[in-house]
Amino acid sequence: MELLVVGSIALDTIETPFSRVDETPGGSALYISISASYFTRSIGLVGVVGDDFPEDVISELQSRGVNLKGLQIIPNGKTFRWAGKYHYDMNTRETIYTQLNVFADFNPVIPDEFKSSEIVCLGNIDPVLQMRVLDQVYNPKLVIADTMNFWIERKYDELLETLKRVNVLIVNDAEARQIAREPNLIKAGKKILNLGPEIVIIKKGEHGAVLMIDSIIFSAPAYPIEAIQDPTGAGDTFAGGFAGWLAKTKDFSEKNLRRAVIYGSAIASFCVEDFGINRIKNLSWNEIQNRFFAFKELTKFEVD
Amino acid sequence: MELLVVGSIALDTIETPFSRVDETPGGSALYISISASYFTRSIGLVGVVGDDFPEDVISELQSRGVNLKGLQIIPNGKTFRWAGKYHYDMNTRETIYTQLNVFADFNPVIPDEFKSSEIVCLGNIDPVLQMRVLDQVYNPKLVIADTMNFWIERKYDELLETLKRVNVLIVNDAEARQIAREPNLIKAGKKILNLGPEIVIIKKGEHGAVLMIDSIIFSAPAYPIEAIQDPTGAGDTFAGGFAGWLAKTKDFSEKNLRRAVIYGSAIASFCVEDFGINRIKNLSWNEIQNRFFAFKELTKFEVD
Secondary structure (H helix, E strand, C coil): CCCEEECCEEEEECCCCCCEEEEEEEHHHHHHHHHHHHCCCCCEEEEEECCCHHHHHHHHHHHCCCCEEEEEEEECCCCCEEEEEEECCCCCEEEEEECCCCHHHHCCCCCCCHHHEEEEEEECCCCCHHHHHHCCCCCCCCCECCHHHHHHHHHHHHHHHHHHCCCCEEEEEHHHHHHHHCCCHHHHHHHHHCCCCCCCEEEEEEHCEEEEEECCCEEEECCCCCCCCCCCCCCHHHHHHHHHHHHHHCCCCCHHHHHHHHHHHHHHHHHHCCCCCHHHHHCCHHHHHHHHHHHHHHCCCCCC | EEEEECCCCCCEECCCCCCCEEEEHHHHHHHHHHHCCCCCEEEEEEEECCCCCCCHHHHHEEECCEEEEEEECCEEEEEEEEEEEEHHHHHHHHEEEEEEEEHHHCCCCCCCHHHCCCCEEEEECCHHHHHHHHHCCCCCCCEEEEECEEEEEEHHHHHHHHCCCCEEEEEEEHHHHHHHHCCHHHHHHHHHHHCCCCEEECCCCCCEEEEECHHHHHHHCCCCCCCCCCCCCCCHHHHHHHHHHHHHHHHCCCCHHHHCCCCCHHHHHHCHHHHHCCHHCCHHHHHHHHHHHHHHHHCCCCCC
């Protein structure tokens, strides 16, 4: 397997000032897998759903070459549900409810054929579970992980243990500040680089993303979107594009990591154009490539 | 004159969580002039101070080739004073007091030898005064203007009139949203492009700046600064570097406007490294050039 993805799979109810969807498929593992599937068809997914999870989404994943041997479907179980509401500026949201359901007892079991995966992408789950995944895999070339304020606040020590085994941490700006306990974002990133990861990516929503490797900093803008429909999953979509590009190219050089950030940003920019996975499941390679080039136009300037 | 600068000159009292300075020279016209003086020695300044304004700052400006024929020094007058306090994250500040003093009756009188200036840079003053400046000058090649929430709220109609005569509007993100009455920044920028200016630059502080020309968007990051001492004047320093580069090169092509944004960003990144004008008055051309190249490193990625 080129890429192992472990994370949540959910049914999301999302409200924005302009529209609303009920129980649309989501969760970090779903966004990551779909996004990465544009770069590699060698993806193993590990997650859990109830038997209420829509079969067409399962077929969709399979048709993308996502191996679902690691997907636990709990009979008579209810899939994890989340409901959130975005405010007018689309940058802030509040959680209306979280129903963990079958996700409450999630214990990631990595199928044998996934254990030699080259890249492991750990979506935002309990750092204890992230470690349990790493205990089962055989020496991956790259471990990518995400986390969130919930775990930073409740399982800080466990998170620090996990970070020692992570190569690339992908977090948003608030999470970076919270992990490092440092308000300056650049200082926060550097502090995290001392906690284990060799690479930190700080996502800043509409302000783009910053890649930090040692003292090297790469700053990528967000693609300017005039009509953001739904920001849900954009961060996971970014991680999926980033991981997928690296899985495809097997090149972890600084030069290629910069490119991976742009591919992640490109697919994430599509994600927000529609609700849930609606937009990212219907992309053409041409659209992705054109948006990659659009990032070049967006950032280019000549010295002379 | 290559560049005419009109704006405020002040004595600023600035408090940050780490330090404090009392009555340090500031104001938009001062920051713009000093920043632009690295690119051109043909600058005319129009502003007003009291006779309490430090003479060494006046000498400093003169030594930089800033022509002070348009500087009114009011006998027995007190210079405009502003006091502000930055919060821990350095992104938000509150005004402690504003004492307009001689600035309350400021009536910009453009000396004859300034009237044929090629570029006019209007710092953040009453839009009525900005128009009065434009009434006095002879067909400048480029008019650059700034404004702020105070005028947007109190003199919206007058501001709209001014905008019809402005080529480049430089504002921050909150101001852009407020002028356009539109929360989405890209939409807001496009709306402003319909109000008169051919070019809009939206400053986003630590998130950089966005240049918009018709449907072309250029996104520049901010230079990552770990130890921000004082953000005061960074926006004006940006405008000064931008205007100065254009005055030096006399090339208003899209390609050169992108470069001008990076030069503005480069000098602004120095500004925040120390209080007031302390850092920007002591730059070498080499430092500016190296930071320009650092922006290239910060943003570069290769397609293949």
